[in-house]
Amino acid sequence: MSTPDPRAPFLPPLAELRERARVVAVPMRVRFRGVMVREALLIEGPEGWSEFSPFPEYGDSEAASWLRSALEAGWQGFPEPVRQQVPVNATVPAVPAARVEEVLARFGGVGAVKVKVAEQGQDLAQDHARLAEVRRLLPLAAIRVDANGGWTEGEALAALTELADYRLEYAEQPVADIPGLRAVRNELRRREVPVLIAADESVRREEDPLRVAREDAADLLVIKAAPLGGVRRALDLVARAGLPAVVSSALDTSVGIRAGVALAAALPELPYACGLATVSLMNGDVTDDPLVPDGGFLPVRRVTVSPALLETFAAPADRRQWWLDRLERVHRVLAGAAG
Ligand SMILES: O=C(O)CCC(=O)C1=CC=C[C@@H](O)[C@@H]1C(=O)O
Ligand SMILES: [Mg+2]
Numbered sequence: 001m002s003t004p005d006p007r008a009p010f011l012p013p014l015a016e017l018r019e020r021a022r023v024v025a026v027p028m029r030v031r032f033r034g035v036m037v038r039e040a041l042l043i044e045g046p047e048g049w050s051e052f053s054p055f056p057e058y059g060d061s062e063a064a065s066w067l068r069s070a071l072e073a074g075w076q077g078f079p080e081p082v083r084q085q086v087p088v089n090a091t092v093p094a095v096p097a098a099r100v101e102e103v104l105a106r107f108g109g110v111g112a113v114k115v116k117v118a119e120q121g122q123d124l125a126q127d128h129a130r131l132a133e134v135r136r137l138l139p140l141a142a143i144r145v146d147a148n149g150g151w152t153e154g155e156a157l158a159a160l161t162e163l164a165d166y167r168l169e170y171a172e173q174p175v176a177d178i179p180g181l182r183a184v185r186n187e188l189r190r191r192e193v194p195v196l197i198a199a200d201e202s203v204r205r206e207e208d209p210l211r212v213a214r215e216d217a218a219d220l221l222v223i224k225a226a227p228l229g230g231v232r233r234a235l236d237l238v239a240r241a242g243l244p245a246v247v248s249s250a251l252d253t254s255v256g257i258r259a260g261v262a263l264a265a266a267l268p269e270l271p272y273a274c275g276l277a278t279v280s281l282m283n284g285d286v287t288d289d290p291l292v293p294d295g296g297f298l299p300v301r302r303v304t305v306s307p308a309l310l311e312t313f314a315a316p317a318d319r320r321q322w323w324l325d326r327l328e329r330v331h332r333v334l335a336g337a338a339g
Contacts, residue, residue, distance in 0.1 A: 079232060087274065091280075101133070114275055131143065184197060245269075
């Protein structure tokens with residue numbers, strides 16, 4: 001497969017993007033990544049609505065991939081799907097065990113659940129309790145955990161050796177760096193602990209997203225459309241990596257989730273349920289017909305944005321300005337890359 005053209009897709013003039021940009025602040029039902037409000041800049045392009053919502057702490061060059069992804073959605077459109085619906089997992093944030101039932105209920109029936117573990121300020125007993133509750137409520141579900149790099153190697157080995165009793169499908173980013181992932185993976189195999197290792201941050205936040213695969217540091221990759229520069233770039237990455245991929249969200253509105261669905265729908269193989277049901281964690285959306293799961297699946301379809309909801313969730317003026325300033329800086333980064 002060829003290297004994606006760094007200039008593609010076409011970069012519209014900043015004035016055009018600014019003029020069409022809408023900034024929303026959508027409340028969460030439950031704290032996730034430490035936030036209770038998710039902000040996003042949405043732009044309507046000729047091919048449909050697009051979302052630019054890099055997390056606020058990300059710098060401009062990292063955010064440039066998110067803008068590329070938005071431009072693909074709005075100005076280029078998505079590649080042809082090979083399936084018309086995609087299986088999804090429920091996502092359980094690092095909530096107390098007593099809240100698990102209420103969180104799971106938001107997702108309707110699903111066959112897979114991702115549980116956050118290793119949250120700062122919590123301990124392994126809390127992870128155990130959360131996982132035990134998920135297993136009690138869904139005895140047959142595929143369960144995976146996501147530590148967001150929160151364990152040391154020693155902690156990861158100890159924790160996963162114990163948590164394997166819940167029949168874990170895989171552990172996402174148990175430790176922060178690639179040599180650590182590789183070491184944990186090798187040691188778990190040596191101990192015959194049946195937990196696969198997935199890389200997330202080590203793919204989407206690395207200079208070289210193929211390094212994990214090259215260094216044999218994970219069994220599978222977590223792939224997100226926006227941080228990887230869009231659906232086509234993510235597809236190219238998966239093809240080059242030669243590892244199974246799980247598509248996951250960036251905690252987007254339904255507009256951003258649409259890109260994730262397009263990615264999952266276009267992958268030649270989709271062996272795992274995708275982490276694309278996160279609209280269910282939000283207390284609002286920009287469409288009257290949100291991309292939330294039905295029977296454990298999301299459909300492959302367009303998202304129609306509601307002008308009334310854009311008003312309802314319009315961000316305060318200072319935050320709107322913050323996003324417009326960011327858009328301007330990141331546009332400059334992409335214009336530089338194209339020059
Ligand atoms: O994968 C899922 O089930 C939901 C998405 C999800 O967990 C994430 C979305 C956005 C940011 C990340 O911190 C987080 C992740 O680590 O995968
Ligand atoms: Mg993750």
